[in-house]
Amino acid sequence: MRRVSRAALAGILLLSIAAAVAQDYPARPIRMINPLGTGGTAEALSRALATALSAGLGQPVVLETKTGATGTIGAGYVAKSPPDGYTLLYGVTGTNSIAPSVYRNLPYDSEKDLAPISIAFSGPNVLIVNTGLNVNSIQDLIALAKSRPGTINFASAGSGSLSHLNAERFKAITGVEILHVPYKGGGAAVPDLLGGRVQMMVETGGGVMPLIRSGKVRPLAVTSAKRFPSLPDVPSVVELGFPQLVSLVWGGIFAPAGTPQAVLNRIAEACARAARDPAYRDLLASMNNEAASSTPDEFKAFVKSEMERYGEVVRRLGISIN
Structure with a gap:
């Protein structure tokens, strides 16, 4: 009985401490690390998220940029920060689902050293x-590729990039023989795509929307489960009969492992509040994304499933970066 009583008292004490932590948090400004650079969509999305979280948490969320090695420099910085909820990571598909499989010598373990808090937004890739x-149509493309194996090239933002892995998934699932041409970033591939030196690409909606709207490329499918509001006339891969091709570009919030659960929950609640805000939703829609939120456990499971999805492709292709 004495042991049970002590255990019960210890549990009550821990719950009391957790409640106090949640009640007091945040007591000062929070830093959110953007690991992806300035001046582009990544910065705009992370800044919108930081502003929305500031409103929900009642303290400034200050965006800081720490770039390098496809976002892993910034992710590593957060992984080694104090687990107190005052240093957060703006993580995306590449940094938190692909990099752990592609980079052999990461100075941190993405699963053990970072705690997922909440997804913040998502959007489809577009096959153009x-x-x-x-x-x-996608059926026309498959038929053409099968009639002329090895003659159609696809561009990517580089070996091991999201655009590369999604095109490789298209290749494996449909059984076509198409050739990979890597570039140093998605923007670098555009001139050759427009000039016909490469014929196709699977890229983020935000990255190719201007090309689609100007008629410079032809969209064949979005890789979401349903049609995307920004491209209402473009079918989804699910309605085309390829549910295995569903893949989303997403962004979310992470903290150093060991951050109190009550703090993680508090931040997730602020993200959920932001996702319900019409102005925030409209802002994300203008950048071709949909606001989203989740619990920490839901986001953890989602990130793990994404790691498994892309990890399988990376291992099959033998992609490895030092």
């Missing part, structure tokens, strides 16, 4: 082709 290619 050069307008000179005589295809108007």
